[in-house]
Amino acid sequence: MSKKVKRSSGEKKESNGFIMFASANRGLVLLVVMVLATVGWATLSSRPVLPILSTPLPTGTPPTLPANAPARDYIYAGSSLISTVDQFREPPNDLAVWRPSDGIWYILNSQQQAVYYPWGISTDIPAPGDFDGDGKTDFCVFRASNGTWYIVYSSNGSIQYASYGMSDDKPVPADFDGDGRSDVALWRPSNQTWYINRSSDGGNTEVQFGASGDAPTPADFDGDGKTDVAIWRDSTHSFWVSRSSDGQPSSFSIGATGDQPVVGDYDGDGKTDFAVRRASTNYWYIHFSSDGSDYSQAWGNSSDTAVPGRYNDAQDTDAKTDIAVWRPSTGVWYIRRSSTGTERAVQWGMTGDKPVPANWKR
Ligand SMILES: [Ca+2]
Ligand SMILES: [Ca+2]
Ligand SMILES: [Ca+2]
Numbered sequence: 001m002s003k004k005v006k007r008s009s010g011e012k013k014e015s016n017g018f019i020m021f022a023s024a025n026r027g028l029v030l031l032v033v034m035v036l037a038t039v040g041w042a043t044l045s046s047r048p049v050l051p052i053l054s055t056p057l058p059t060g061t062p063p064t065l066p067a068n069a070p071a072r073d074y075i076y077a078g079s080s081l082i083s084t085v086d087q088f089r090e091p092p093n094d095l096a097v098w099r100p101s102d103g104i105w106y107i108l109n110s111q112q113q114a115v116y117y118p119w120g121i122s123t124d125i126p127a128p129g130d131f132d133g134d135g136k137t138d139f140c141v142f143r144a145s146n147g148t149w150y151i152v153y154s155s156n157g158s159i160q161y162a163s164y165g166m167s168d169d170k171p172v173p174a175d176f177d178g179d180g181r182s183d184v185a186l187w188r189p190s191n192q193t194w195y196i197n198r199s200s201d202g203g204n205t206e207v208q209f210g211a212s213g214d215a216p217t218p219a220d221f222d223g224d225g226k227t228d229v230a231i232w233r234d235s236t237h238s239f240w241v242s243r244s245s246d247g248q249p250s251s252f253s254i255g256a257t258g259d260q261p262v263v264g265d266y267d268g269d270g271k272t273d274f275a276v277r278r279a280s281t282n283y284w285y286i287h288f289s290s291d292g293s294d295y296s297q298a299w300g301n302s303s304d305t306a307v308p309g310r311y312n313d314a315q316d317t318d319a320k321t322d323i324a325v326w327r328p329s330t331g332v333w334y335i336r337r338s339s340t341g342t343e344r345a346v347q348w349g350m351t352g353d354k355p356v357p358a359n360w361k362r
């Protein structure tokens, strides 16, 4: 499993079951797509679904990608990009859910308007990322049945297909090579191997890291702007990280067996902090990277879904990850503002949805 595959325009090449990018601009096919609605949630919930992607993989020349760029913060006024700030921090998240029953993504944008987009079918796994590097998250699903990624570039609406992976793989898209674009990537539990298709040069990185039973937790722990390969090992309640900065492995023990990894940059220093959540007590345990101190906080209840992320509003504009949960029974988000410790509760989504907070900027 160590062959490398080169891209060639419009041509599929196989290597050990992987077929590299083939793409086509089908912007005209799917359209009616982004609709800003000021109407209520109930109306949105009944929107029709556009079926997608039952056709064979298309061939053709992939569209030109944006030039490589370092990780940046993108500042928008409405939909217009007005500034970028170089820093290895994620811009604020929008609240969003993906509804498997109808394949629709529902986003609450910064103007508190609903945006929806049909993309995917019920058995897909949502795998959003910024694959074209324009600072906006792209709609993407991984279809395990055929090992295919279906991506819509936010920059030009083009549809990208990537056959990469097998049915039991876990999609882990992130910017491992630090060029500002998410890489199509997956973790294979059966051999604990990471398969990363680098956006910077189209080559593949395959690295065995982890053991049976581990859970992938990729993030930028060393703060160099590149996502690090990392896992949570429940049996020893420890994280293992392969640092992108020097290639060295390191481990950190925190919490207890049975805890859930909830890594994020809670102190806002640009480095991801080790963190776990204990469902039995609803406590979050965080180890701050900035000063090595430990922090704990009770938040949410045991049936909630953890959705830590940087959520900004008028009362919280810092760059720190907020402790946050989404309640499946009611669709309410409970965000603990990092700057004030106060609660922000917003209803968005309903039972059966999957929360997909990200930098949608729609
Ligand atoms: Ca994008
Ligand atoms: Ca990348
Ligand atoms: Ca890193």
Ligand SMILES: [Ca+2]
Pocket (backbone or CB within 6 Å): 264, 265, 266, 267, 268, 269, 270, 271, 272, 273, 288, 289, 290
């Ligand atoms: Ca940190």
